Amino acid sequence: MAALIFADSEDLFQAAAKDFADKAMGLLSKKKLLNIALSGGSTPKDFFKVLAQQKIPWEKVRFFFVDERYVPGDNPENNYHMADQYLFSKISIPRENIYPIPTEFKDPEEAAREYELILHKAFGVKSHEIPKFDIIYLGLGDDGHTASLMPFNKLIFKKHQLVAADWVSKLNMYRITLTPTIINHSDNIIFMATGANKAPAVSAVLEGKYEPDQYPAQLIDHTQGKTIWYLDQAAANLIKD
Numbered sequence: 641m642a643a644l645i646f647a648d649s650e651d652l653f654q655a656a657a658k659d660f661a662d663k664a665m666g667l668l669s670k671k672k673l674l675n676i677a678l679s680g681g682s683t684p685k686d687f688f689k690v691l692a693q694q695k696i697p698w699e700k701v702r703f704f705f706v707d708e709r710y711v712p713g714d715n716p717e718n719n720y721h722m723a724d725q726y727l728f729s730k731i732s733i734p735r736e737n738i739y740p741i742p743t744e745f746k747d748p749e750e751a752a753r754e755y756e757l758i759l760h761k762a763f764g765v766k767s768h769e770i771p772k773f774d775i776i777y778l779g780l781g782d783d784g785h786t787a788s789l790m791p792f793n794k795l796i797f798k799k800h801q802l803v804a805a806d807w808v809s810k811l812n813m814y815r816i817t818l819t820p821t822i823i824n825h826s827d828n829i830i831f832m833a834t835g836a837n838k839a840p841a842v843s844a845v846l847e848g849k850y851e852p853d854q855y856p857a858q859l860i861d862h863t864q865g866k867t868i869w870y871l872d873q874a875a876a877n878l879i880k881d
């Protein structure tokens with residue numbers, strides 16, 4: 641597990657945005673399109689503000705979503721809505737390069753199946769194959785969740801599923817989420833966590849007993865060189881080594 645620790649969140653987001661630019665230019669020297677998956681919540685907002693200032697050929701980047709709150713796209717709670725406000729509306733990216741998770745189906749399960757079809761089509765892979773993202777950005781809840789893989793959610797998905805729908809009672813809403821099966825298939829996984837309120841979860845996930853029911857972020861592959869944690873000092877405060 642690699643953790644990069646920064647004095648404050650501003651330094652963290654500047655470094656993460658520069659890392660994105662470096663990775664993007666490196667990858668684009670070998671491939672035509674970059675496939676990136678974004679998480680929602682509040683942490684990415686400041687990251688997106690800095691990312692939008694990077695000199696990137698955005699027409700060669702496609703953005704997908706790690707998860708979505710099951711509310712309409714014009715609802716401020718919606719992750720696509722937030723990414724559009726802080727990133728997409730600030731860069732020259734063709735709208736067809738953005739792949740929101742659908743939230744207009746009556747049955748959230750149908751939305752999950754639809755997003756799987758969207759992913760398979762966009763990546764040009766067969767239904768039994770797993771699309772491979774170039775970079776997946778993940779956050780960490782102070783309860784140890786990531787994406788919308790919530791504690792004690794009885795691991796709502798079956799191994800072969802790439803996208804799952806889950807009723808999250810404490811949020812009184814459905815969430816649609818990528819599953820560890822597809823997240824762990826990514827070449828690069830970047831966690832970002834800031835603030836003292838995340839310190840206990842960071843420490844439990846990275847150094848605690850393996851209890852993925854309690855800490856679903858432990859379901860993510862932490863192999864060196866694949867997953868990097870961007871932490872500010874406050875969030876890293878309880879890490880022992």
Ligand code: 6PG
Nearest residue numbers: 679680681682683779780781787
């Ligand atoms: C979401 C995210 C979620 C988020 C964590 C951390 O839809 O809310 O995908 O997994 O990354 O809850 O959220 P904050 O960045 O707001 O602390």
